[in-house]
Amino acid sequence: MKAVWAEVITIGDEILYGQTLDTNTYWMGKELNIIGVKIIRKVAVGDQREEIIKALDEASQRADIILITGGLGPTKDDITKKTLADYFNTSLVEDEEVLEHIQSLFSKRNLSMNALNNAQALVPQGCTVITNTMGTAPGMWFERDDKVYVSMPGVPYEMETMMERSILPKLKSTFALPVIYHQMIQTVGIGESWLAEQIESWEDNLPPHIRLAYLPSYGRVKLRLTAVGTNRLELEDDVAEQVQKVVPKIEKYVFGYGDLTLEEAVGAILTKAGKTLAVAESCTGGFLAHTITSIPGSSRYFQGGVVAYSNNLKMNLLDVSEETLHQHGAVSEETVRAMAEGAKKNLLADFSIATSGIAGPDGGTPEKPVGTIWIAVASPQETIAKKISLSKDRLVNIRRSTVIALNMLRTAAQTALANPS
Amino acid sequence: MKAVWAEVITIGDEILYGQTLDTNTYWMGKELNIIGVKIIRKVAVGDQREEIIKALDEASQRADIILITGGLGPTKDDITKKTLADYFNTSLVEDEEVLEHIQSLFSKRNLSMNALNNAQALVPQGCTVITNTMGTAPGMWFERDDKVYVSMPGVPYEMETMMERSILPKLKSTFALPVIYHQMIQTVGIGESWLAEQIESWEDNLPPHIRLAYLPSYGRVKLRLTAVGTNRLELEDDVAEQVQKVVPKIEKYVFGYGDLTLEEAVGAILTKAGKTLAVAESCTGGFLAHTITSIPGSSRYFQGGVVAYSNNLKMNLLDVSEETLHQHGAVSEETVRAMAEGAKKNLLADFSIATSGIAGPDGGTPEKPVGTIWIAVASPQETIAKKISLSKDRLVNIRRSTVIALNMLRTAAQTALANPS
Numbered sequence: 150m151k152a153v154w155a156e157v158i159t160i161g162d163e164i165l166y167g168q169t170l171d172t173n174t175y176w177m178g179k180e181l182n183i184i185g186v187k188i189i190r191k192v193a194v195g196d197q198r199e200e201i202i203k204a205l206d207e208a209s210q211r212a213d214i215i216l217i218t219g220g221l222g223p224t225k226d227d228i229t230k231k232t233l234a235d236y237f238n239t240s241l242v243e244d245e246e247v248l249e250h251i252q253s254l255f256s257k258r259n260l261s262m263n264a265l266n267n268a269q270a271l272v273p274q275g276c277t278v279i280t281n282t283m284g285t286a287p288g289m290w291f292e293r294d295d296k297v298y299v300s301m302p303g304v305p306y307e308m309e310t311m312m313e314r315s316i317l318p319k320l321k322s323t324f325a326l327p328v329i330y331h332q333m334i335q336t337v338g339i340g341e342s343w344l345a346e347q348i349e350s351w352e353d354n355l356p357p358h359i360r361l362a363y364l365p366s367y368g369r370v371k372l373r374l375t376a377v378g379t380n381r382l383e384l385e386d387d388v389a390e391q392v393q394k395v396v397p398k399i400e401k402y403v404f405g406y407g408d409l410t411l412e413e414a415v416g417a418i419l420t421k422a423g424k425t426l427a428v429a430e431s432c433t434g435g436f437l438a439h440t441i442t443s444i445p446g447s448s449r450y451f452q453g454g455v456v457a458y459s460n461n462l463k464m465n466l467l468d469v470s471e472e473t474l475h476q477h478g479a480v481s482e483e484t485v486r487a488m489a490e491g492a493k494k495n496l497l498a499d500f501s502i503a504t505s506g507i508a509g510p511d512g513g514t515p516e517k518p519v520g521t522i523w524i525a526v527a528s529p530q531e532t533i534a535k536k537i538s539l540s541k542d543r544l545v546n547i548r549r550s551t552v553i554a555l556n557m558l559r560t561a562a563q564t565a566l567a568n569p570s
Numbered sequence: 571m572k573a574v575w576a577e578v579i580t581i582g583d584e585i586l587y588g589q590t591l592d593t594n595t596y597w598m599g600k601e602l603n604i605i606g607v608k609i610i611r612k613v614a615v616g617d618q619r620e621e622i623i624k625a626l627d628e629a630s631q632r633a634d635i636i637l638i639t640g641g642l643g644p645t646k647d648d649i650t651k652k653t654l655a656d657y658f659n660t661s662l663v664e665d666e667e668v669l670e671h672i673q674s675l676f677s678k679r680n681l682s683m684n685a686l687n688n689a690q691a692l693v694p695q696g697c698t699v700i701t702n703t704m705g706t707a708p709g710m711w712f713e714r715d716d717k718v719y720v721s722m723p724g725v726p727y728e729m730e731t732m733m734e735r736s737i738l739p740k741l742k743s744t745f746a747l748p749v750i751y752h753q754m755i756q757t758v759g760i761g762e763s764w765l766a767e768q769i770e771s772w773e774d775n776l777p778p779h780i781r782l783a784y785l786p787s788y789g790r791v792k793l794r795l796t797a798v799g800t801n802r803l804e805l806e807d808d809v810a811e812q813v814q815k816v817v818p819k820i821e822k823y824v825f826g827y828g829d830l831t832l833e834e835a836v837g838a839i840l841t842k843a844g845k846t847l848a849v850a851e852s853c854t855g856g857f858l859a860h861t862i863t864s865i866p867g868s869s870r871y872f873q874g875g876v877v878a879y880s881n882n883l884k885m886n887l888l889d890v891s892e893e894t895l896h897q898h899g900a901v902s903e904e905t906v907r908a909m910a911e912g913a914k915k916n917l918l919a920d921f922s923i924a925t926s927g928i929a930g931p932d933g934g935t936p937e938k939p940v941g942t943i944w945i946a947v948a949s950p951q952e953t954i955a956k957k958i959s960l961s962k963d964r965l966v967n968i969r970r971s972t973v974i975a976l977n978m979l980r981t982a983a984q985t986a987l988a989n990p991s
Contacts, residue, residue: 162783163783163785165611167596167598167601167603168754168783168794170593170596171592174592175588178586178587178588178589179588179589188586189621190586190615191586192613192614200610204611222784223762263763306966333589341644342644342686342687364589365725434862435859435863436860437856438877439857441855441856442877446932452879453878453879453880453887455876458863458868458872461873465918466874466916466917509866511867542727543864544864545727547864
């Protein structure tokens with residue numbers, strides 16, 4: 150079976166010049182991969198007619214499917230639609246259905262339309278219009294020389310909904326797709342090179358149709374196994390066999406498989422045991438609670454949290470004593486333990502996590518430099534605490550300490566639930 | 571003056587297949603722009619020798635500066651270094667300084683090195699090595715036919731530190747760079763097409779050396795003015811003149827200029843007035859506190875927050891009465907007002923924000939569908955509340971309601987501080 154290749158083109162000066170973070174092609178890569186479309190390249194060009202045409206020409210040489218995002222929108226910096234019409238030797242015409250859709254969107258929101266909104270109903274003649282259920286700019290599907298070109302808006306949830314509802318199903322029915330099967334082993338608490346050393350002999354003996362990649366991010370390393378073939382069940386078996394071989398070598402670092410996040414793994418442990426969680430944050434400033442509550446259904450086990458930036462709140466809401474704060478300081482083992490225990494009690498939870506540290510970039514001292522962070526986890530049986538030394542980067546420190554804190558909770562919860570007191 | 575063009579190449583299957591979000595080229599775009607380097611294209615290719623070489627060849631046709639990130643690291647999926655050595659007709663040799671640097675990093679962290687770490691000291695002969703102060707993989711600078719090629723690791727803070735300390739200064743001294751001046755006007759609370767309509771006549775009369783772009787994201791729209799010329803002071807004056815003309819037309823939506831974020835704007839208002847803030851979150855689950863505390867120095871005005879997921883915590887920590895919760899439900903004007911007032915009182919703050927809603931994707935009812943969110947802001951004088959109706963996407967709802975909540979606080983704080991009671 151011939152591989153089907155896609156190239157993704159993003160249009161917009163704001164992507165080139167770092168005014169907008171491109172999350173679209175990240176999302177698209179994941180989705181294309183799942184349906185067995187290979188990706189040859191991702192390209193970003195500016196809002197320049199010539200550059201758009203060059204990118205389309207080049208992509209046509211390499212790919213069967215050319216997906217375009219961005220460059221559509223009501224304001225005047227958008228030239229994509231005109232360029233597409235020219236590229237496909239056609240002209241822009243008003244589409245009745247699109248116009249009605251835009252009109253109904255505006256009337257639902259009690260807004261009136263202006264000329265710019267009206268112009269959004271123009272599409273290149275002959276293309277297949279893809280309805281944008283989340284917004285006003287329509288998607289456009291073109292076919293030429295056995296290749297498919299799809300233009301989508303750049304607003305992430307508009308593009309995503311359009312892909313999910315229309316474009317991915319249409320690609321699946323248009324192309325004969327090979328089978329690519331991925332399995333991800335999620336690890337935490339071990340560095341990339343050490344992980345590689347632990348599994349070196351296994352990796353050297355992988356069969357040729359299975360590839361391994363290491364994907365590190367903020368204290369976690371994902372191991373991705375990719376198998377290519379024609380029979381999904383066979384590939385699944387082949388990969389499962391390799392997973393069974395490798396996991397015993399790294400068991401204590403593995404928290405899950407597939408797309409499972411650390412916060413989902415923690416949620417699953419708590420849900421299964423019927424236990425609840427609360428957090429008390431200082432240096433992580435709400436990011437720990439946000440990470441936990443980003444999971445749908447987290448209200449089943451997450452009671453809530455306190456972000457105690459001021460010492461007053463550490464005392465009032467978490468029962469940290471003035472003496473502890475005075476004697477040891479806010480960034481100390483004693484304070485973070487008291488915070489965890491106070492949160493467990495006052496927020497009515499079985500488990501709790503507390504963080505206190507100097508996130509930076511300023512505020513360090515020679516004894517407690519920026520990046521010094523204390524984390525405590527309280528279980529029904531005990532409270533454990535750990536000091537970590539991170540970087541000078543505030544957001545990196547917040548993210549990394551959140552990962553370490555969640556992993557401490559994971560380990561503590563597993564121990565506590567295996568040995569109930 | 572001839573424009574200097576850069577092309578950015580990212581190497582890694584994980585970028586193509588959506589396993590890693592590319593934040594590197596976003597950051598690089600911003601930094602290149604500031605020093606007056608134009609960006610012709612951004613390209614991502616997989617860990618494939620042929621694709622890397624093709625991308626290098628094509629970039630050489632278009633750009634003066636070719637910046638490469640990713641594909642460097644201790645594990646075996648990395649082929650970039652060998653490909654670069656071949657591309658520049660040279661071979662890999664061990665670099666003494668790099669080896670010493672890696673050794674000292676490991677001994678500082680009390681770790682021992684393995685063979686993979688040792689291999690990181692290999693570099694293509696003849697390249698200029700750029701020290702990686704944050705990690706083990708060195709940067710490499712090549713020159714050929716008046717073009718510069720720089721290969722950097724893909725770990726964001728390693729690449730960023732390397733760019734800041736070595737590569738950007740070296741680019742500035744190597745090339746004669748034109749002057750590009752950007753000014754950003756930050757707006758919130760008005761849609762892109764309506765903003766465009768308000769300023770249409772002004773936009774039509776912009777001088778030819780100044781361009782305008784609309785950059786929307788989560789309820790905010792940035793207006794970017796870009797001026798190109800040779801004299802920075804002249805460009806600054808030209809842009810300032812246009813800003814003075816346009817801002818009065820959209821004054822109530824403008825919260826700041828440049829890279830200022832809404833959370834920084836709010837922080838500046840509170841700091842100037844010497845007032846404090848607390849938050850009580852239900853549906854935003856900690857993201858509001860995180861957004862506020864992502865700003866260095868936020869501890870000066872941010873007292874802290876409560877994430878009250880359970881009704882018990884709404885009662886215990888925020889003094890919401892059982893009757894209010896029973897009669898109106900957790901997602902109601904009455905509850906969110908009580909939460910804001912409880913947070914202001916119990917968390918000892920001058921201002922407070924509260925959120926309560928159904929973030930989704932599940933949990934809606936016909937009366938209160940997913941996306942129904944109540945927000946309240948309490949000032950020293952009054953409490954105001956507002957209901958918004960958002961989407962079914964949990965993370966989009968969390969982000970958008972955070973923006974709307976911060977903007978409500980901004981407006982309320984400005985009013986309260988202009989008319990002290």
